[in-house]
Amino acid sequence: MTSIAPKEQSSEKEVQTEEHEDLRLFGLIAFLIADGMTFAGFFAAYLTFKAVNPLMPDAIYELELALPTLNTILLLASSFTFHRAGKFLESNKAKDCQKWLLITGGLGVAFLISQMVEYFTLPFGLTDNLFASTFYALTGFHGLHVTLGSIMIMIIWWQTRVPSGRVTNQNKFPFEAAELYWHFVDGIWVVLFIILYLL
Amino acid sequence: MTISIQPTNNPPEKLQPKGWLKYFSFSLDHKVIGLQYLVCGFLFYLIGGVLAGAIRIELTSPLSDFMPREVYNQVLTLHGTIMIFLWIVPVVNGAFGNYLIPFYVGARDMAFPRLNAVAFWLIPPAGLMLITSYFINGAAQSGWTAYPPLSITTPAAGQIIWILSVLLLGGSSIFGGINFIATILKLRRPGLKLMQLPMYCWAMLGTSILVVLSTPVLAGTLILLSFDIVAHTGFFNPSLGGNVVVYQHLFWFYSHPAVYIMVLPAFGLVSEILPVHSRKPLFGYTTMVFSIMGIVVLGLVVWAHHMFTSGTPPWMRLFFTIATAFIAVPTGIKFFNWVATLWGGKISLNAAMLFSCGFIVNFVLGGITGVALAQVPFDVHVHDTYFVVAHFHYIVYGGSVFVIFSSIYHWFPKFTGRMLNENLGRFHFIITFIGFNLCFAPQHWLGLNGMPRRVAEYDPQFQLVNQISSVGALIMALSTLPFLWNIFQSFFYGIKAGNNPWHALTPEWLTTSPPPVENWEGEAPLVLEPYGYGKKEPIEIIKTEEE
Amino acid sequence: MSAIVTLVTSVMLGIGGVWAAYNVNMLPVSASTNAPVYDELFRVLFIIGSILFIGMTALVIYSLFHFRRRPGETGDGIDLEGNISLEIFWTAVPAIVVLFVGLYSYDIYDRMGGMQSLSSHNHENHMESNAERLWGGIGSGPIETSSIDQSSSLPIELTAMQFAFIFHYPKGDIISGELHVPVGKEVSLKMESKDVIHAFWVPQFRLKQDVIPGQPTILNFTPTKSGNFPIICAELCGPYHGGMRSNVIVDEQEDFDIWFNQNAKETISSL
């Protein structure tokens, strides 16, 4: 050993199992920033298309506002209910927590269904024109995120059951991760809604 | 929460394979993963090099006679993709980053060992997929930039496999980047301040920020491109109303930062190597840190300098010209600081030192041609010519690859416990340097005088110069042989290195060579002055204690 | 002392660079009004570049040689961690150089006509294009040359496809695989691609512009030397990209007129 490395530790110290601070949430945030950049790329593409490429004369690209507005409300509400579930997890009321998780998951699924309804009622298909393609790509990519999120919620819901579940207020990470992710997906939707439907 | 010990989610050490087998397993040890990256990357380098050889053979005659034209395009696409995504990026980031960063922050492993292993194991399948695509209907043939509509109209199978494997490699890169950020920011040994970290940590922090911010955009773009190919959407297909220039913007939003992903870690490695072998502190630590961050910020806003001939509006061209040229300022600070580090030192002219100095010289030339290319009126003549090919090989080969060699000479004793043969190393440097300059310097002239890039056939007036360039490539290929011999020979019979053969002060040298599984037998050392050479107590003291 | 030696050598090498910039022929002949402007920029960049490159290389080689560890020598170099005034110096110098280069190349760009806006120019020539959006290549405006006749530019349409350039002269309805232009007259080339991206490059004109499908682009230039120069496709466009070449034939006005009249549609039909 060298003069710089301290030498005093004895062999029984080898069993020390201190762990470093839990960095999983930090990692998740970094990942969500990356994920957000993917969306940012899509948004930038859509806005550029809109600014530069005029719609071809015979192309149909009209969006109704009713369903997406409903979708926005569904998702915003689900963010709120998720938060609510978290409160109950904190105060160890697993039953209530599970109830609110179920509601959250239900809202997620409702969003997906209503998105499907919109897809089937729209007058244009994936390859009809540039805007149609971008519309489906953007909402589809977001829908994929909602699907993943809903699955996560269901898993968490299963894991918070008492007494055998693994997610408790001692082990909150899976819950917090899913919640953060869900808020992120929600936030993306708001941007998406503004850009795709309102602009 | 004092010293970071083994993360809890590590399985017990017993479950991990022992001996050489661990290098073929899903190991969670950052040192094993680092070496896996290094060896895997080097194998891909040999493949990419053979492809480069094929390119140079084809170009010894002005006719397209060595291979069919389609195959030439596949070869150059694979060459570019392999060299960038499977050699430089994984090695300067993954290999050295994984090996060194935990030492530098005083940790026992990376923040997320499992994610780390996943990130590595994405690479071999992605690489193999890419290479096998050649045998299924032909590989991608639209260049490493895959510009649509060409990439939409060439055979789909190869292009789709190319997209998939770049997506996997991008994913690997993002996982790695997240891991590095977490490790550097959050896993530092208590008592170690950010401004006391070795420079390579800063370089990796900057690089990882670029990775996390820009790689996802490439992923999104390639997903859209694959829709265009498979589902016949029209994002980038003008015949369906799409816009090809949008692809270029999105692609270069990643791929310009990617060039700094290839070179910033190399800057960091050089900053570690120069002080050790010139026995002087790294000159201007603080300005070095700020220049890295300056390059990161500027690097994100200069992408359109690859698109000066794409019909971009004048104001845009001007903005990108100025922003690009200004990268010379932070980069210049680094180069002047390195020269100042050499100045007044006691320089050992060993292979690591020579390769690092070779890097400085080559990179300055590459950077100067880069600043010239950044000038719109200059670029409209030489864009997409061999002048650009010369520019970037001066940087990626003369820069990053030289630094990789330098780092191997520097850290081999730590990796294996044995020294490399210095005389063979110096010989390797000399022929690499000669071959490299012979190969790429003439290409500047070719570009200026009218030879476009990515062509298998060219105007006969360029034959002589192309042949000179090919001879240079041959010398470069041959220069690999003494290196490989040196590695094999020294690995088994090299002189025992001891723990700290260079009497270096950075933490990785303050443990055994090769280091134990959790890096230090006892507590991690607290190194507050990684560059404290020439301080009151001479380094010699450390040496006597060691023996 | 040693610093002075380095300084002197690098200054001498710099002078060598200047000499090389003026005496070694590194560019093909210049054959458009663009080209001499370009060559001026090239020379300036070359001189600055050689001074920087040779200076840095000299510094590195000198340090390696002069500060090398002699046999038997032990110990460290001096404990020198930084120097604020030096740092300021070498931040400022590149900044000034870069700023100068940027402004200078802006001036060059302007003289090449790069800053001219498309709308003020050339619309009469491409009347049919008023409805569609046009993109401007570099040199979309005229270059400050009073001697050259600018009364009207010669409109030509270029269609690029895998793997050929096709030129169409709207005035005589001529279709040609080669570009014929008269010396000293501004040409206004409207370029469009049928399939993938190509690029129109004439090294002797120092001009290059991508020919992009779905994005009609205008490129203006004025040839100044008669002769036969290559047109090269500079954007990877498929297997035969390397073979996608043509010629631009720059004639004196009379010779051009003869060619034009021989090929123009009216002439042919009247025969």
Ligand code: HEA
């Ligand atoms: C690691 C890779 C790497 C790095 C670091 C760089 C660094 C730079 N590059 Fe390069 N570049 C590539 C890899 C890289 N490049 C590749 C792969 C391509 C081609 C892609 C393709 O089309 O396939 C390319 C293409 C490319 C182009 C497009 C050319 C074209 O296609 O027409 C341009 C244009 O601006 C450019 C500019 C620059 C500049 C200004 C820098 C600067 O960062 C350089 C800064 C460094 C210095 C200037 C030297 C040191 C400084 C001093 C000693 C101080 C004093 C100097 C001055 C005052 C000038 N590069």
Ligand code: HEA
């Ligand atoms: C990023 C790193 C990188 C590296 C390290 C290299 C290394 C080399 N490159 Fe590469 N190159 C690129 C990145 C890189 N390149 C990219 C991005 C492109 C653009 C692709 C595109 O346009 O899409 C390109 C394009 C490119 C071209 C232009 C092709 C064209 O436009 O038509 C050429 C031509 O000379 C070339 C040559 C070489 C040579 C001779 C080497 C040499 O340095 C290689 C030396 C190494 C070896 C030779 C291997 C070791 C030796 C052996 C295994 C022994 C056997 C050897 C033989 C049989 C020869 N490269």
Ligand code: CUA
């Ligand atoms: Cu057309 Cu290359």
Ligand SMILES: [Cu+2]
């Ligand atoms: Cu770039």
